Amino acid sequence: MADDWLLDKISIGLEKLFLLRLPGTPPSDAIEGTALAWRTAFGKRRIAWDEELDMERVVRAFDDLLLCREWPSPAVFFDHLESRPSPPALPPPRIDPAKREAISKEFRALSRKMRMDHAAERAADLAQKSQALAELQSRLVTDRDVQPGGSS
Known part of the structure; x- marks a missing residue:
């Protein structure tokens, strides 16, 4: 799977949340299914997930969710997901002196x-x-x- 890194980060983020035992936490035997459901939600966003551009953003968003008072939905995750950084500005065009x-x-x-x-x-x-x-x-x-x- 091309997005193994994403499923890995979703699983790690959900495991951290699971350890908090927040109200609404899924049962322990459903954590794997929960991770797959979240991965499906990520696919619905129609984002071309890129490890280099998105991995740190995904980790930070899951870290933000550690402050929730109840088990968050994927929608709450996306509310915490920062925008991608803007690409560097293009250099000024080169024009022949003549x-x-x-x-x-x-x-x-x-x-x-x-x-x-x-x-x-x-x-x-x-x-x-x-x-x-x-x-x-x-x-x-x-x-x-x-x-x-x-x-x-």
């Missing part, structure tokens, strides 16, 4: 173009606002020159 320079050059060119495009948009917006202001001023002058009830 390619890095080409990308930097392209980035600078795009930056300049965006600044020019933005400046052109601002200039067009300013021209439009100036024209609208000039039209308003012209209407104000015209409205002021027109006197009520007659001609100017």
